[in-house]
Amino acid sequence: MFFHSTRGKDKDKDFSSILMQGLADDGGLFMPDYWPQIDLDEIKSQKSFVGVAKCIVPLFTSSSFSHQETLNIVESTWHDFEHKDLVGIKKLHNVSVLELFHGPTAAFKDFGLQLAAAFFNKVLESENKTAIVLGATSGDTGSAAIDACKNYNRIKSFIMLPNGNMSEVQQRQMSTIKSSNVFALRINGTFDDCQDLVKLAFQKRDFLKTDQYLLAVNSINWTRIIGQICYYFYAYNQLFEKENLNFSIPTGNFGNVFACYSARKMGLPVNNISVAVNNNDILYRFFNENDYSKQSVYETISPSMDISVASNFERLIYDLFLDRDSVQCAAMFKNFPIEPIKLDHSMWKKKEGLFSSCKVNDLDTTKMIKRVFESDSYLLDPHTAVAAVQAFEQSDQNNHYVLLSTAHPAKFPKVYEELGIEINAMPLALRGLFEKEESLYNLDADYKKITNFINRNN
Numbered sequence: 001m002f003f004h005s006t007r008g009k010d011k012d013k014d015f016s017s018i019l020m021q022g023l024a025d026d027g028g029l030f031m032p033d034y035w036p037q038i039d040l041d042e043i044k045s046q047k048s049f050v051g052v053a054k055c056i057v058p059l060f061t062s063s064s065f066s067h068q069e070t071l072n073i074v075e076s077t078w079h080d081f082e083h084k085d086l087v088g089i090k091k092l093h094n095v096s097v098l099e100l101f102h103g104p105t106a107a108f109k110d111f112g113l114q115l116a117a118a119f120f121n122k123v124l125e126s127e128n129k130t131a132i133v134l135g136a137t138s139g140d141t142g143s144a145a146i147d148a149c150k151n152y153n154r155i156k157s158f159i160m161l162p163n164g165n166m167s168e169v170q171q172r173q174m175s176t177i178k179s180s181n182v183f184a185l186r187i188n189g190t191f192d193d194c195q196d197l198v199k200l201a202f203q204k205r206d207f208l209k210t211d212q213y214l215l216a217v218n219s220i221n222w223t224r225i226i227g228q229i230c231y232y233f234y235a236y237n238q239l240f241e242k243e244n245l246n247f248s249i250p251t252g253n254f255g256n257v258f259a260c261y262s263a264r265k266m267g268l269p270v271n272n273i274s275v276a277v278n279n280n281d282i283l284y285r286f287f288n289e290n291d292y293s294k295q296s297v298y299e300t301i302s303p304s305m306d307i308s309v310a311s312n313f314e315r316l317i318y319d320l321f322l323d324r325d326s327v328q329c330a331a332m333f334k335n336f337p338i339e340p341i342k343l344d345h346s347m348w349k350k351k352e353g354l355f356s357s358c359k360v361n362d363l364d365t366t367k368m369i370k371r372v373f374e375s376d377s378y379l380l381d382p383h384t385a386v387a388a389v390q391a392f393e394q395s396d397q398n399n400h401y402v403l404l405s406t407a408h409p410a411k412f413p414k415v416y417e418e419l420g421i422e423i424n425a426m427p428l429a430l431r432g433l434f435e436k437e438e439s440l441y442n443l444d445a446d447y448k449k450i451t452n453f454i455n456r457n458n
C-alpha cells in the first residue's frame, strides 16, 4: 500500500515516509492509493480490540513493515488503559455509548497517538535517528502526544499551549508529566499564534540537529486515523447483531468522522454518520447549506471542538465529492479560506443518505447531560453530550446508534459543578493531578525565543 496527496503532486510514498512527514509537500493530505477491503467474518471472530486492530493496521503499513513486524507493534502499542479491552460499551436504550476515554489521558486521542508514537520510534530505531515533536494544542492533542512519546528516548516533545479556553485538568495533564524529554510551553498568545509558530518551524527547520526529524502530531497524520478506524470495526465486532449501525460523532477537525468514513469504504456496514458540532458550525453549514466558509472561533464548554476550519475535511472533499480528482481539489483548497467552498449542487448531493449534521449549543448540551444523568445515572462529558442529542432523537428499535464518547467527564469539572452534579468515579489517569507540581515554561510568541529554548534542551 502506497500513499499520495489530495493535491496530486506528492505521490508513491511508502508508509514510513508519510508517517514521518505529516503534511504532503504540496500542502495536501496523504491518502491511501486504494481502500483495502476487510473480511467482516474475520472481524466478527476476534476476541479483543487488539485482535480487531491486527486485521486492520497491517493493510496500511505493508510498504514499510513486514506483516509480523506490524503485528508485534500493534500488540504492544496501546498501554496504560484502565479498561481491560481498552474500549468500553455502555447500552442506553437504543444507543450504545462507545467509551474511548479509558486511556492514560482520558480522551480518545490516545488511540491514534499511541499508535503513531510506536511507529515513530520503530522508524527512528531502524535509521538510528532522533526526532523533535512540535505541536500546538488547545485541548486534548497535546497531553495525548506527550504521554504517547514520553517513554521513547529518541523523541523530545515540545508542546505549546495558548493562554485560553483550556480546562485546568487539560493543562495539568501536560504540565505535570515528569519526564526529561517532555516540555510544556505556555505561550503568551492565542492558539492561532501557536499554530503559526509551528507552521514557521516546519518551513524553516533551522533549529534541528543534522539527521533529526521534525514530527507533526496534529490530526492530519494518517497513522492517527488508522488507530481510529480500529474502534469502528471493534464496535461492529461487539454489535453486529443489530441491524443498521449509525454513528454519532462529536466533531472538531473531522479526524474521527473521517476514520468512520474510511471504515465504511473498507467494508464496514454504516447507515448514517451524524457529524455533531457545537456553535463552531462550519461543518454543519456545509452539510446543511453547502457553505464551507471560515468564521471566527467561539469558546464553548466542549473546547476540543472549538475550531474555525476542520483540517481533515479536505480528505472527504477529495474522496467522496471529487471522486479523487486532485487537480480540482488543489484548486479548491489553494484559495481557501479566502474563497469559501461551495460545491455544484449535484456534487454536494453525494452526502445524502450517508452524512447528516446537527449543531448543539452550550445550553442544550448541559440539558442533555442532565437528562441522561437523571434517567440513567450515567454522566456524559460535554463533547459526547453534543453528539448524544441526535443519537437519542434518531435512534429506535430498527436504527441503533453508536455514540462516540470522546472524553471522560472528569476532565471538565466546572461544567458539572454548575449543574450541581458530583463526579464520583475519577479515572486513574486523572487522580492526584492537583497535588502534583507543574512545570510550565512561559515564553513569548516569538520564533527566536522558542527555537532558542528548543536548542538549549535538544
Ligand SMILES: *Cc1c(COP(=O)(O)O)cnc(C)c1O
Pocket (backbone or CB within 6 Å): 107, 108, 109, 139, 140, 141, 219, 250, 251, 252, 253, 254, 255, 256, 257, 304, 305, 383, 406, 407
Ligand atoms: C479532539 C476531540 C474531539 C474532536 O475530534 P476530531 O477528530 O478533531 O473531529 C472531540 N472530542 C474530544 C474530547 C476531543 O479531544
